[in-house]
Amino acid sequence: MSTVDKQLEDVKATIDDEVPRHISVSDVTYEGPELVIYTRDPKEFAADGDLVRRLASKLRKRITVRPDPDVLTPPTRAEQDIRDLIPEEAGVTDLDFYEDTGEVVIQAQKPGVVIGRHGATLRDITREVGWTPEVVRTPPIESSTVDNVRNFLKQEREDRRDILERVGRQIHRDPMSNDEYVRITTLGCCREVGRAAFILSTPDTRILVDCGAKPGAESETPYLQIPEAFGAGANGIDAVVLTHAHLDHSALVPLLYEYGYDGPIYCTEPTRDLMGLLTLDYLDVAAKEGRNPPYGSEMVREAIKHTIPLEYGDVTDIAPDIKLTLHNAGHILGSSICHFHVGDGLYNVAFSGDIHYDDTRLFDGAVNDFPRVETLVLESTYGGKNDYQTDQDDSERKLKQIVQNAYDRDGKVLIPAFAVGRSQELMLVLEEAMREGDIPEMPIYLDGMIWEATAIHTTYPEYLRDSLRDRIFDADDNPFLADQFQHIDGGDDEREAVADGDSCIVLSTSGMVTGGPIMSWLEHLAPDPDSTITFVGYQASGTLGRRIQRGRNEIPIGGNGNGRSDSVTLDMNVETVDGFSGHADRQGLENFVRTMNPRPEKILCVHGDESATQDLSSSLYHDMNLRTFAPQNLETFRFR
């Protein structure tokens, strides 16, 4: 008998002791980090509201109870019973019954209403029909990404259960080593921005944190080929943990499956969906630019199939000696600070991913309160000694002035913006400004992936700032559903019509004017001296965005395959409004560390250019007397 089976026997014995005699336990297995208990008496299990919680606390595991298939009410009858139990206002749109696991997935506009107080309605459902309900939100704005992911996972259920069982056994294996150490190896994003990738290793376990591309330098990938990364094969790592979906953190995660990795990815649910959206676009862009995409789209599906979504605050076993907890990072939807508890009280490491410390319209500021943290791996994008951003209030005032001025001239405002994060923040600013009469009402056109990314945001309002979440729950007050927002889905004719029309605001990708629909908007709007192009995000050197900021007025257009390569002269006004960054600035980073509880012993300053990481490292050392480092790529630090 393997050690995992032996351990399961022990777990089963404990469960048998704890569960009242009239409730049968037919089997106990691992599925990913969860312990699954099969019973012939699901209704009785559900009746004892506290039983699962008692078991979870005793076994220190996340527990799922599943009914044996033959004790279930047949789906047709069950469906009616379930619909009767759920209040009308929940807005149930779909019910899916899965006989293999006894689960029923309920899609509803208001999941909270389905769940009921402390899960009361869910328990009622099981008590009535035996099935285990799982609730997902019906996207208030239809999202093809969310639909595709959900349909794909439905279709791959069988494969996925095999994966989860394998991962579960891997997580719960016996530790092999008597040694004790905790190490971090830097595979990328040290003294640079891009290609985030770290390995957290103990004698028993190796975790890859992020695996990103380097925008603008696609040939510089994380050092996956070195012995301490994939030297002994891609399955030398136990798990991938993804802080958030931006491509400099996620783009090469699907590549791992091309390399033969077949383990899990842990991240939030929105990170999973956004990763799907952004990596598919990454492959598209690579193909359009004539680069060889590093992997095919089927690898994106593999990544999604292997993702085990976690919610903020869930403490999850991901290896025999490592527990992972994700915390809100305030940067983009689903972005996480990843906290690793190693051993039984041995050591704690937190990877910040990208963070925003102050609250924004979209998100609460990053969490910096942990049970324990000895080492913090901290992003330093704006860690340089002069990297202070304009206050967001001032930025908003400036943006509104720009809109007003353009309107007064009968012009338009064109804003190149990243699809995920900054666009939604701007949507909230503009919607409020119009609602409150600060600027005149006019259409706001959303082009590129912005509409789709917004749809994903509205699917996961739990990840948004409290007040915004509450507004989204109330369909009449969902700011993203405001009438001003118009989705450009008719191609270039529609753009031309808009450009020829009345005053309006256009948000379009790409955010650095390196391609995408923004090029088409420029072609139409560039000659108009009454209109304004407004930059709201960082423009990297080498991009057309940066060159326009610096005064270039010749815009290349065309390149539509017929060899034509014309240019148009830019007569628009050019404005820049900073202060909408998704990153903490220097002050924010310092505040994050200064108010962090507990204060870490060591900080590795990463994800910033050389001077930013060294400035931040040196300042945190001098001001707060912490042991700080500005690592290079390819180094290994030992902490215990």
Place this chain on the structure above:
Amino acid sequence: MSTVDKQLEDVKATIDDEVPRHISVSDVTYEGPELVIYTRDPKEFAADGDLVRRLASKLRKRITVRPDPDVLTPPTRAEQDIRDLIPEEAGVTDLDFYEDTGEVVIQAQKPGVVIGRHGATLRDITREVGWTPEVVRTPPIESSTVDNVRNFLKQEREDRRDILERVGRQIHRDPMSNDEYVRITTLGCCREVGRAAFILSTPDTRILVDCGAKPGAESETPYLQIPEAFGAGANGIDAVVLTHAHLDHSALVPLLYEYGYDGPIYCTEPTRDLMGLLTLDYLDVAAKEGRNPPYGSEMVREAIKHTIPLEYGDVTDIAPDIKLTLHNAGHILGSSICHFHVGDGLYNVAFSGDIHYDDTRLFDGAVNDFPRVETLVLESTYGGKNDYQTDQDDSERKLKQIVQNAYDRDGKVLIPAFAVGRSQELMLVLEEAMREGDIPEMPIYLDGMIWEATAIHTTYPEYLRDSLRDRIFDADDNPFLADQFQHIDGGDDEREAVADGDSCIVLSTSGMVTGGPIMSWLEHLAPDPDSTITFVGYQASGTLGRRIQRGRNEIPIGGNGNGRSDSVTLDMNVETVDGFSGHADRQGLENFVRTMNPRPEKILCVHGDESATQDLSSSLYHDMNLRTFAPQNLETFRFR
């Protein structure tokens, strides 16, 4: 055609261009780091004294010329011709002809005389008989180790040529990577003394420097099992480089062959032989102490078979992008500072191994003059802020006084000593003292491996201090052949007779009184209040030596298998004389760095306990403004 074969074709074309038409070149191959040129005209090759040097400089390779077998003078006639060419005073003792390579190995008491001025006699030999002469020294004191190694290598010639050819092709392969980096990974001996082991790595190459045991903590071995060491198999490394033969650097080198490694070991010839002696003894001791030896004695033979001996100063290609040069370290016979030149001018790293900076009687002080060194990995055994040793002159005076006092009481002096290094230093001190009349003449008995280790020293006088080497060349003045030195080879009866006899000095292993013949000497001499036990080396905590130093007077004896476990009371005088260490003290380490040319940019302080490495690191940083580190085990530092 493989890239190596292609490269050999190019080399052959260059040789054909350079070699005069009347000299044929029949084949060109690699053997280890050397390029071997086969010719049907060995005599003509030898006649042009400068041709080989011109080729070597043009090709930047070490070159060996071999005759095609069928052009050689038959051995019987050749032997007479060779003996006629070599001056009588060379003292030729043996000639061995190897038809496979056309080599004749000449063993002589005075190799220098065989070689002649700038190798003139060697060239005469080839010109006369075609054979390529190789000269080795007839040990002035017969050494079973040297005999065994030479006979073993003779018997394994065929295997060894295969190994060398394989290694040669490996060294001269084309580099694969476009990346550039230089890294050191610490596998042991950081913040501790023992289990020395480092990996020097570039994108193309990985070198293991040392692989030692930790005396007194045998279960703490180097971290070979981590991914960046042998994670992808033992042949993930290209070469082993051994600084010196002490067990804390060498003991686990043979284990690598047990793990499947089949690459080369680079070290000096005396290091190879001493490693053979010491590792076989290590296995013996493990067996006697009831521990499971980590490998069998056949692995020691594998290690010897795979050793490619280098001389101090030879610049040798050991990988496509790494050249190795060994320099005298002044610590023990054959001990080396290993200097690695990486890439074509990219970076230079020196590993100090163990060093003694000042001259001793046996050795010149460590070399600290290099073409370039950016990073130095420096031993710190005596790096602590109070680690100053007594001046050797004072120590010698004290030792002589102890001998005189014992003699005056008709007593004896018992000195526990390490076989390799300290014993020979003391032999020189005592021999001179008697010769100069500072102490009375009396026998000096050598017990344990000391005699054999001394024999190995006399086999390689090139590695000893100039003045000592000259004395050894002159048999009448070889201090190790002085009449006082007597080899204990008659077992315990002989020891008892000596103990019952007149005043004398006994040098015996083990150096820390942890076993070996010293136990028998103690049994006989412990009750004698006229005799003195004198410690001359570091006594580690937990050893009987340390306990005697601290006043313990009950000595366990027996344990001869019949269950008897008696003890005897120690009535001898107990003295300690420091100042004979093989290690630089704190002052020596600082002087080594201060006068080093060029001054390195970075220093890693290793091979010392935690406070010693941190003291030294901090002091070198503050006093000399160098970037210094006191690494932990399991870390990786990147330098380029």
